[in-house]
Amino acid sequence: MSFSSEVKRELCKVENKEKCCRKAEGYGLLLFSRCFTPFHKKVSFESVHTVNIIAQYASALAGAIVDISAKVSRSRGDSYALSIIGDDSRKSIYEVFGHDLHELNLRINKNNIKCENCKKAFLRGAFISAGSITDPNKEYHLEFVVPHSYLANDLLAVLNDGEPGFQSSLTERGGNYIIYIKDSNKIEDLLTYMGAINSSMELMQVKMYKEAMNDINRKSNFETANMDKTFSASAKQVAAIAVINDTVGLGSLSEELQQLATLRLENPDLSLKGLSEILGISRSGVNHRIKRLVEIAERCAGGNLEEWTAKSLNE
Ligand SMILES: [Zn+2]
Structure with a gap:
């Protein structure tokens, strides 16, 4: 198992004590999953833990119906496709998190991040959905891949503003926005902060x-x-x-x-x-x-x- 999958597996086990934090984690998971759209979309994930936890939160918080299918590939490794089924499910997810189906640019709705632990939970969810980390034996590198510019800049602000700041940077790659951290101390801090002790x-x-x-x-x-x-x-x-x-x-x-x-x-x-x-x-x-x-x-x-x-x- 890759270091990245190990980190995600550990993060998926972290429990939220408060209701607000549960919601914040679900928000991070769904908002950065690429399934957060008014249209039907099938999204592929590498980790079975990731698809399972997104599905759990979508159904627990918004009563959404989620479909998961596994794709076995010897050359590229197994992957798992996830899609939110039906307009009602997608609408319900938007509503739960205070979003409007017709909004033009996806932004982070700060109302879903209520306490300091909510911020931890939100970043944990975002990382499980859109993050990855390189094996530290090779290189110190942690990143989030985000398809939308405004959303990427909002996440950058959540990571960098206030205490503790994680000094992340933003770049573009293959039509996506990449938020990354190279400083090993900051990567350690973020892992601990999200609960991957x-x-x-x-x-x-x-x-x-x-x-x-x-x-x-x-x-x-x-x-x-x-x-x-x-x-x-x-x-x-x-x-x-x-x-x-x-x-x-x-x-x-x-x-x-x-x-x-x-x-x-x-x-x-x-x-x-x-x-x-x-x-x-x-x-x-x-x-x-x-x-x-x-x-x-x-x-x-x-x-x-x-x-x-x-x-x-x-x-
Ligand atoms: Zn909270």
């Missing part, structure tokens, strides 16, 4: 690992001649931590091992003594925990830790 943590860990590896590569380029022992040992530990992160996830570790793994990623050039001082345990204690981390990584790598490590050090 695990995905946000995953992104943070990938980032820490990448930074640690860059640090190591930079130093080993400059200091190959006298690369000290601490450093090459640390590089192996970072690579071992990365193997755990990429397989079972750092979240599966005990608290003390997680603490050490995070500390090591943040400080790749810290000696054992340095680590032991920060953790407030003995050097042999640190050594013992490192051994346990490496053992776990060895299991995660199916006994081929050296191969994995060599691969990630050469990337």
Whole structure:
């Protein structure tokens, strides 16, 4: 499953406590789904979670009848088509959210965003319908694809104005308006804000690992001649931590091992003594925990830790 689908799956599980927030999420979902039109339209989605949640909200909030069909394709991956059935259903959706079937330009009706949690819920809905995020191992990039100019500018304002601002930008691509964020901190903030806590943590860990590896590569380029022992040992530990992160996830570790793994990623050039001082345990204690981390990584790598490590050090 792509990182984007994982994020959406996590977002679909977030529950709204208040009625106003439920409505705000449904509004974000439908307004950005491309089904928000007076005419019959079939819209394709990649994620089954997305079509299901749009259908649920359309029926719960507006009593709309929704049709879903699956399209199986080996080359392009499965997709799911969704359409709102009948003029009455479409009219009812417009009415529930205070829109007029004859309006010329689709805009965000702010009356549907009542409290601070409503804003979170609204953005969550918009992201599930029209958003995507690139695997952070490749690139930091989150975007919303919006077909209408006014609607895109309204969404840009919701994202950027007030606290917290997400510093998104607007561009055009293939006749659509793209609202995007490239700053990894802002992407993390938005994921957390919308309720994708695990995905946000995953992104943070990938980032820490990448930074640690860059640090190591930079130093080993400059200091190959006298690369000290601490450093090459640390590089192996970072690579071992990365193997755990990429397989079972750092979240599966005990608290003390997680603490050490995070500390090591943040400080790749810290000696054992340095680590032991920060953790407030003995050097042999640190050594013992490192051994346990490496053992776990060895299991995660199916006994081929050296191969994995060599691969990630050469990337
Ligand atoms: Zn609310």
